[in-house]
Each structure stands twice: as C-alpha cells, then as structure tokens.
Amino acid sequence: MARLYTSVLTLLLAVPLVKAVVPIYGQCGGINHTGETTCVSGTTCQVLNDWYHQCLPGGSTTPPTTTPTITTKPPTTTQAPPASTGFVKTSGTRFTLNGARYTVVGGNAYWIGLTGLSTSNMNKAFSDIAAAGGTTVRTWGFNEVTSQNGNWFQSWSGSTPTINTGSTGLQNFDNVVAAAKANGIRLIVALTNNWADYGGMDVYVRQIANSNNHDLFYTNAAIQTAFKNYIKTFVSRYVNEPTIMAWELANEPRCRGSTGTSTGTCTPATITNWARSISAYIKSIDNNHLVALGDEGFYNQPNAPTYPYQGGEGIDFDVNLGISTLDFGTFHGHWGQEGNPQAWGKQWIIDHATSQTKAGKPVIIEEFGVTSNQVAVYTDWYNTIVSSGLAGDLIWQAGSHLSTGDTHNDGFAVYPDGPVYPVLRSHATALKNRG
Secondary structure, eight states, X not given: OHHHHHHHHHHHXXXXXXXXXXXXXXXXXXXXXXXXXXXXXXXXXXXXXXXXXXXXXXXXXXXXXXXXXXOXXXXXXXXXXXXXXXXXXXXXXXXXXXXXXXXXXXEEOTTTTTSOOOHHHHHHHHHHHHHTTOOEEEEEOOOEESSOOSSOSXXXXXXXXXXXXXXXXXXXXXXXXXXXXXXTOEEEEEOOBSSSTTSOHHHHHHHHHOOOOGGGGGTOHHHHHHHHHHHHHHHHHTTTOTTEEEEESOBSOOSSOTTOOOOSXXXXXXXXXXXXXXXXXXXXHOOSSEEEOOOOOOOBOTTOSSGGGBOTTSOOHHHHHTOTTOOSEEEEEOOOGGGOHHHHHHHHHHHHHHHHHHHTSOEEXXXXXXXXXXXXXXXXXXXXXXXXXXXXXEESOBOOEETTEEOOOSSOOBOTTSSSHHHHHHHHHHHHHOO
16 A cells, blocks of 8 residues: 555655646736736736736637527636625615615616727726715627627627627626726626617517517517527626626516617517516526516506606516516616606605615615716715615716726716715715714
8 A cells, every 4th residue: 555655645745737827807916915827728818907817818819709609507618707705696676785785876887888898998987986975887798780880789680680609799708707806896787678769579570570569579589589589698708707797688578669660569568578478488597696677667647747757668566576586676767757856756766665664675776867967966865875774776877087088978977086976985885874
C-alpha cells in the first residue's frame, strides 16, 4: 500500500501545474480581490468599478443566430452569467430574499441593453441607481426588427423569426445582467411591448397574420407559438440567475396598440385568458423567478367617473391579480387625470394598495412621473406609498451622465445632479425602514 502511494505521489509531482483561469463572467480583479486574474480564452478582464473587474466576452462582432423551436427543456448549449445568491420570492404582500424582506425601489432603464452601451457605461448607470438606494431596475428584454442593425433580440424574415444569441443580442444582455449584479441590482424584464417602440406585439401580428389588428396577438395560435419560442430561448438562458428578479409578460398590455386597429372582440377576459396561459408557460420552464403581467393597473368598473377605472382598455386589475401564476401586481401612473395629477395619483396609489391587501399579493407602481413640480409631487406620492403599505415603486425613469452623453430624457429622467435625486434617496431609506 505504501509503495502504491509513493508511486502515485511521484506521478503527481511529475505533472506540471496548470494555472487556473477565471471563467466567463467571473471576477478577475478589483480592490481586495485575491483570486485569479487571468480570464478564460475569448474573454478579457474589464473594469466595471474599482471593486469589481469581470471576465467578459470580447472579439466577435458578428452575432451568431439561432432559429428557435419549442421545447420544455431549458437549452444547455448557451452559457449565461453565474448565479448570485438567492431568488426574490413573495410572502403575502411582501417580497423576500433569503427569508428577509426585500424592498423593491429604484427605476426604469429600458434603454440599458438596447443602445450599444459599453459595459463600463452600463455599470455607471446601475451605480447611479444604487447610489440613490435603488435595489431594482426594470428594463426591456425585447427588440423586434425586420432589418438587422445595432442591438436587436429577434429579426423577422416574413413569418420566420430568428433570435440573436450573439454579441448584439443575448450576449449583450448577459453584460446587462453582469453589470446589475456588480452593483447589487435585481432586474424586472419585460418580454414584449404593447407599443411600436422596439417592435413589440404588432410586429408579430404583421409578420405572421399579415394584419394590423393588434388584438390578434392575444388569440392567434401561430403568434402564441412564436411568442412562446422567444420566451423559451430568453427565459431559459437565465433560469438559474437570481439577478433577474422577475419576468413581465409585456409592457402595458391592452386591447389595441400603436396601430389603433382592433379585432373588435377584445375584452378584459381576452387579456386575462392570455395572461393566464403565458404566465403558466413561463412557470413551466422557470419556477425560480417571479412573474407579473406588466400592465398599467386599469380597473374594470364601467360606471366609474374616470377612464382608467372604466375597463375600456381591456384590463381588469383585480381579476388579473388573482391569477395563480402571476406573483405580484403592477400599475403605472402617467395620467394626470382631473387636472390635478398629484391628488389623482395619490388616490390611484391608495386604491392599488387596497387591491394588494384584498389579493394578499405584493403590488408595485413601476412607472410614474410628472414633468413639473416634481419635488413636491413625488414627495407626496412617496409618502403615500410608504403609509399605504404598497410593496414598492420604480420611477420613470432613471438618468445618467455617461461617457457617450446623457441617457434618454423624455422630461421625466432623474439625473444624479438633479433636484429629484435626493428625494429618491430619502424615500429609498424610508421604504427600507418601514415596519
């Protein structure tokens, strides 16, 4: 036995030591980093911030593509970023992380994976949000195109879609995830758009059904197959990535979209049935992540005095919140109803907090904003969010001064040197400290 041990030891000593390398998306440097600094072949060590350097893909500018097929088994041929610690879950009307309360507070940065930002600029955008106390960012996980240019996720040739898994597609979204992770941010990712911006539902309808009838998106079988194809490829890539907090079926789903045309048969029940089907499909391939509808929170009360309560847009907030495969509710607030957006928005928040209590699920306001008197209005709304017990909020929208210039400003953007930024920081502290 001793002789065998000696022989094995001699053999091991004769084998040259192989230096370990850092895998793709691993940490390769930064203050207090004591691990390996050499990145695996095909990646380079890039500075995200002083504390975190990361092995990120480099080199190729031609995106490989794949034509998807439906399967309930997650693909194993593409490599996503490594897992963080713990998935965000729900417990009653609260979000939790590893058994403790998780506070959803932050902003929207829909542009972060679509406008060709470098990883350092992605990192700067996320760090600006984190510095204001933000924990969560909502962004787009879609861009439907019929001509490949810039960053895109899905390209259409006739009725045939091709998903971009390359450096201008899902690999670029890997960089978004990595930068969010480096700054302690979780992502809520919408998977299509009710509106024409970045393609959305109407592209599916035009390319597959050769129609401008927006509402076919919710009922046409071939369109549902194509959308599930896209979901399967996108969602499966990040099944084991807790930096993703949640998937949203769409941004602001409604009867009618940018084309303004409708089948004439779309009702709240149409979208409820679609939401039930698509959310169940996501859960069938990814039970780690939360799922939400991504809607604007319209009620279905036909005799109500103001239109967001009357049900004409095809959304029944309370009914949809009861869908078992939707984990939390969302609503938006850009309406400025009754000539007094501050008072109207305050009541809109209170009403959705009431719906939250009735359903026993968390509800967040994930888009809201005014373009005048912002400090006073936001302070009032934030105080109402805290006092009402609403689960969280994401302002529209985050803003940053990047090396390439300022991020998109539609009049709502909140920059670190602007007057609203300190209000956000104070509110984030109050929301986290809420009992």
